[in-house]
Amino acid sequence: MTDTIAEAGWNFDNTYARLPEAFFARLDPVPVRAPRLVILNRPLAQELGLNAPNMEKEGAGLFSGNRIPHGALPLAQAYAGHQFGHFTMLGDGRAILLGEHLAPDGRRFDIQLKGSGRTPFSRGGDGRAVLGPMLREYIISETLHGLGIPTSRSLAVVATGESVFRETALPGAVLTRVAASHLRVGTFEYAAFRGNFQDLKTLADYVIRRHYPDAVAAASPYCSLLAAVMQRQARLIAQWQCVGFIHGVMNTDNTALSGETMDYGPCAFMDAYDLATVFSSIDHQGRYAYGNQPRIMHWNLTRFAETLLPLLAPDQATAVRLAREILAAFFQTFRAAWLAGMRAKLGLTMEEAKDEALVQDLLDCMHRTRADFTNTWRELALKNLPSKPIFRDAAFLEWMKRWRDRLQQQSATPEEVRTLMQAHSPAVIPRNHRVEEALDAANNEDFTIMERLLAILTRPYDNTPGQEEYRSPPPPSWSGYRTFCGT
């Protein structure tokens, strides 16, 4: 038995398990009754150096947690976090880290089972996950990867053959999540809350070695760590904004120190351009609305900085000053990355002072005409301007003239401009009605609709055959669409 699993190609190391004991609880996943592999990400398996055909054979046992691969050292991670602004002690209440897999190219990836049963951090929860939301995470995380946005990945989903009780009985599932790590702002909040300086320092040194090795040699490694996390997160949020991705639950425990998108709960893509867009059913104040994402990330990074204060300088006043100086660069870093992304979406190859106004005026037109964000950009890129309200709008026509004049001032050929624009404005995003349609079918044992959707979404910038029907925004009856978290 173990031999076959070894042939799956796992190559585990367990550096996290060597941190001080306070950072985790060791335990195995809770076995499930009748596991069945419903989807395996073969390209990802290949990228990780895993043996996909073997995994297909062994997947039910392996990806349910019923069988522990050789070299794994299962544990639940301890962490805290600010949820909707309020501090709470958390931890993996329904996930188990098997260990870190070393890919053939030397990269290290956390392999985590989500929905793997109760842990000491489960509080009142059942430790389980529902099939629909796990497939949803699979679809959206693989979409972000296809869009070139740093993200945790989804390797497999197993149906457990057990029911999970929410408002009604729903099919249970386990998702295998692959990430650069699951270290988060909340891991530091946990360490800071405990108040053990040595453990905090050990954690910071660990994150530096694992994700920011350049900081080791810096004059102040911990200042460098803060600055580097700030930069990665600023760029990540800029990428989200450029494709209209709304994370939905940007709590500090869902903010990865690696700079990857993580924890796909109530996330969704915006249809009509509107900064106030919110999908999450529990986000009544719009805290995590599309337009708030940069500000919220700055807030989360401020919580991170607070945990680092004892490491930044021997006295608090100096530490606070240093942290402030580093975080002060967040909005500038975000803005520069956002503007670079927007320039590419407009096919601009040079920078000019008036570019930001050019972008803003287009966005204002979109907002006024309730234009679809994704399709407007893509239609501009394809020079295909159908008779939608935005393209008949007087201000838009005036804007088109300014944009054309601007394009004339650069030496790039029309072909180069089109290529640049198409590479930054996807033709397809996971439209909510399409995702729900795929999940409904999957709940009825039909996985073909999801597979077709995934095939379209994983090549979002190409003009692929069959893509057209996936480009339509949801019908008006979907205007009040709501997403749910923790399901």
Ligand code: AMP
């Ligand atoms: P999330 O909203 O997925 O980021 O989860 C927030 C916290 O709630 C984490 O500590 C999770 O482990 C925990 N949690 C979410 N769902 C469950 C569940 N069904 N059982 C136990 N813990 C859960």
Ligand code: MG
């Ligand atoms: Mg979480």
